[in-house]
Amino acid sequence: MPMRTISHLVNPQFTALVLCVLWFALVRVYYQFKPIIPRRAQLAFRRRLANRQRRVYSQLWPIFEPAARAPAGWTGWLHGLTFALVLTHDVESPKGVEQVRQLAELEMSLGFRSSFNFIPEGAYRVPEDLRRWLTENGFEVGVHDHRHDGKLYRSWRRFRASADRINHFLREWNAVGFRSGFMMRNLTWMHELDIAYDSSTFDTDPFEPQPEGAGTIFPFWVSRKQSGKGFVEMPYTLAQDSTLFLVLQEESNGIWKKKLKWIAAHGGMAMVNVHPDYIAFGDKSCRWDEYSASRYGEFLQWVKQEFAGRYWHALPRDIAAYYRQAIQANSTAGPGETSPGRGTGRGTGSKESQA
Numbered sequence: 001m002p003m004r005t006i007s008h009l010v011n012p013q014f015t016a017l018v019l020c021v022l023w024f025a026l027v028r029v030y031y032q033f034k035p036i037i038p039r040r041a042q043l044a045f046r047r048r049l050a051n052r053q054r055r056v057y058s059q060l061w062p063i064f065e066p067a068a069r070a071p072a073g074w075t076g077w078l079h080g081l082t083f084a085l086v087l088t089h090d091v092e093s094p095k096g097v098e099q100v101r102q103l104a105e106l107e108m109s110l111g112f113r114s115s116f117n118f119i120p121e122g123a124y125r126v127p128e129d130l131r132r133w134l135t136e137n138g139f140e141v142g143v144h145d146h147r148h149d150g151k152l153y154r155s156w157r158r159f160r161a162s163a164d165r166i167n168h169f170l171r172e173w174n175a176v177g178f179r180s181g182f183m184m185r186n187l188t189w190m191h192e193l194d195i196a197y198d199s200s201t202f203d204t205d206p207f208e209p210q211p212e213g214a215g216t217i218f219p220f221w222v223s224r225k226q227s228g229k230g231f232v233e234m235p236y237t238l239a240q241d242s243t244l245f246l247v248l249q250e251e252s253n254g255i256w257k258k259k260l261k262w263i264a265a266h267g268g269m270a271m272v273n274v275h276p277d278y279i280a281f282g283d284k285s286c287r288w289d290e291y292s293a294s295r296y297g298e299f300l301q302w303v304k305q306e307f308a309g310r311y312w313h314a315l316p317r318d319i320a321a322y323y324r325q326a327i328q329a330n331s332t333a334g335p336g337e338t339s340p341g342r343g344t345g346r347g348t349g350s351k352e353s354q355a
């Protein structure tokens with residue numbers, strides 16, 4: 001039978017479903033074998049895939065225009081400032097832990113503070129004195145996944161057991177924020193976590209294994225049905241450093257600047273995730289899996305000069321508290337009524353799942 005005739009017989013929705021199932025099967029197999037795949041090979045695979053995706057999703061990334069729509073009842077940022085700036089870090093490895101202070105000191109030297117998310121039971125021990133040093137200097141500490149093995153949401157039983165451990169560390173670290181490893185997520189299951197906010201979503205980032213975006217550059221409320229409880233979801237809106245500099249091999253921070261200008265023009269929240277693990281500090285040359293600290297430092301300097309007096313720079317927990325209060329104060333129905341914009345799921349316009 002000619003191919004054209006076959007394609008007429010296949011329902012496009014069925015094709016999309018099959019592709020979706022195949023993608024999730026591929027992701028599952030990848031994370032099963034990831035520990036034994038050399039990191040260079042992992043990066044080479046991601047580079048090939050991402051370069052293809054970049055062409056296909058040029059209308060969705062780095063800017064997804066519909067994401068600029070403000071949520072219902074939104075009256076703006078603290079003190080009428082134009083936009084919010086939030087700096088976050090996921091610490092992936094022992095090397096990342098070693099470099100936390102250097103990164104924090106770089107930010108402090110420029111007048112910034114940020115949140116560091118640590119893996120509670122992964123490949124490193126989280127030093128108590130480092131956590132204390134961070135909080136004493138005005139930084140926030142959050143929880144990053146549980147074991148960071150890509151399997152957190154594989155089954156309800158597994159997740160439920162991890163949730164108990166995550167809640168234990170949230171209490172011990174006096175933390176209120178969470179982000180999953182590899183930005184995998186199930187916002188409904190996350191109600192089991194004792195969090196004020198989660199930051200495992202993004203406005204648009206088709207390079208992630210769970211590529212559907214929240215489709216908004218504003219925080220949004222994820223309510224637990226019939227309980228009045230919930231948490232604030234804070235999508236990151238600037239590309240992750242690893243995606244930009246290691247996977248896509250960008251040679252400048254121009255995409256961060258372009259996106260920040262767009263977010264500022266629409267009064268949204270600029271949130272970035274920078275990993276201390278991949279930064280080369282000082283004059284030493286970059287390894288194959290590093291980029292120069294100057295790219296991040298120069299970006300922060302540029303923000304200070306370009307947008308002086310126009311942005312609210314705050315820790316994610318402060319933004320989450322403000323958002324919850326502001327939406328509650330301006331909505332007769334409470335925060336449960338708010339919702340993200342249209343999602344970016346492979347161009348289908350579908351929404352990020354909500355509880």
Ligand SMILES: [Zn+2]
Pocket residue numbers: 090091092144148180181182
């Ligand atoms: Zn991570």
